[in-house]
Amino acid sequence: MMARLVGIILGVILATSGYVIAGWGVLGDWAQHLDLGPFEPHRPFVGWAAAITGALLLVAALTPRPKPKARRKPVQASLGADLGGDLVAAPVAATLAAPEPTFVQSPEPEAPPIAAPIVATTVAVAPAPPAPTPTPTPTENFAELRAQLVTLSRQEAWSDAAQTLNRLLRVAATDHEKALARRDLGDFARGQGRLDDAAEAYEEAVSYARSVRASKPGDFAADDLLASALSGVGDVAEMEGRLNEALSAFEEALALRRSHGGREAADPGARRALSVSLERLADLREDRGHRMRALDLYRESYDVAARLAAADPARFGADLASTRTRLAELEAKVAG
Numbered sequence: 001m002m003a004r005l006v007g008i009i010l011g012v013i014l015a016t017s018g019y020v021i022a023g024w025g026v027l028g029d030w031a032q033h034l035d036l037g038p039f040e041p042h043r044p045f046v047g048w049a050a051a052i053t054g055a056l057l058l059v060a061a062l063t064p065r066p067k068p069k070a071r072r073k074p075v076q077a078s079l080g081a082d083l084g085g086d087l088v089a090a091p092v093a094a095t096l097a098a099p100e101p102t103f104v105q106s107p108e109p110e111a112p113p114i115a116a117p118i119v120a121t122t123v124a125v126a127p128a129p130p131a132p133t134p135t136p137t138p139t140e141n142f143a144e145l146r147a148q149l150v151t152l153s154r155q156e157a158w159s160d161a162a163q164t165l166n167r168l169l170r171v172a173a174t175d176h177e178k179a180l181a182r183r184d185l186g187d188f189a190r191g192q193g194r195l196d197d198a199a200e201a202y203e204e205a206v207s208y209a210r211s212v213r214a215s216k217p218g219d220f221a222a223d224d225l226l227a228s229a230l231s232g233v234g235d236v237a238e239m240e241g242r243l244n245e246a247l248s249a250f251e252e253a254l255a256l257r258r259s260h261g262g263r264e265a266a267d268p269g270a271r272r273a274l275s276v277s278l279e280r281l282a283d284l285r286e287d288r289g290h291r292m293r294a295l296d297l298y299r300e301s302y303d304v305a306a307r308l309a310a311a312d313p314a315r316f317g318a319d320l321a322s323t324r325t326r327l328a329e330l331e332a333k334v335a336g
Helices: 002-022 025-031 037-062 077-083 142-154 158-171 175-191 195-215 220-239 243-258 268-287 291-311 313-335
Strands: none
Touching (some): 002 037, 268 313
């Protein structure tokens, strides 16, 4: 009702205003003195628009509207929609109340009946099926994870390698495994350019490796593990400009590798590691201006590399060529 009244009032106002502005009837001369501002050039159009709008509002307000029909709420509509089928009405008989039973009184017997003995029966209950035994989670092997890490690194699958490395760190149990895992973490972080993380990982590897060496004095594997961790510490320290720390780490690593025969070691990998340690220390000595000491270290490394290349040219020939080039450069600097 309120909407109708507002429509009638607004329609009358607009229609009357349009009548006056357009200049119709006896009020036309008086309305011509009203200034419409920027709409003055369009006075007839404004008058027609106001009059038509007012007339439409009056018609809309006075037109009777049909009453909406009441809707019936469908029974179980949501259930039918969920099941995707037609609704089925329940049987009418199921909704009716069952008739009450009628009791007929029987004549009293002359003698009370004797109750039959109650025999207890045992009902066999089937035993509950046993609960399924959960399948045990396969235990990850440290050696297998390290082999997988090496393969992924060679394939440059860095995302999978990072996940494998995280699992390797969790699986590591002994000090030897923890030292290897931290050393691998240092290598991975250094390859990613995260030198702070690499330095921390290498320091942890050195700590675990020292514990292994203390429990196995004179063991070659323990010495080699500590030497490799120290080499990582020295590499990161040199990259960060901490030359004194790098020099100390390289010298200790070289002493450990020399302690097991050095040039005469039976393991080619150990001899190559000795050659690499000699050249790392030689390069650092040269950077600090100790060219003669660096030259002696390179000559020793060349001797080791030459023996390796003579035994296996395909595997160690490139190492010998690189060592020969660096040795020639250093000898030219010393001679000049």
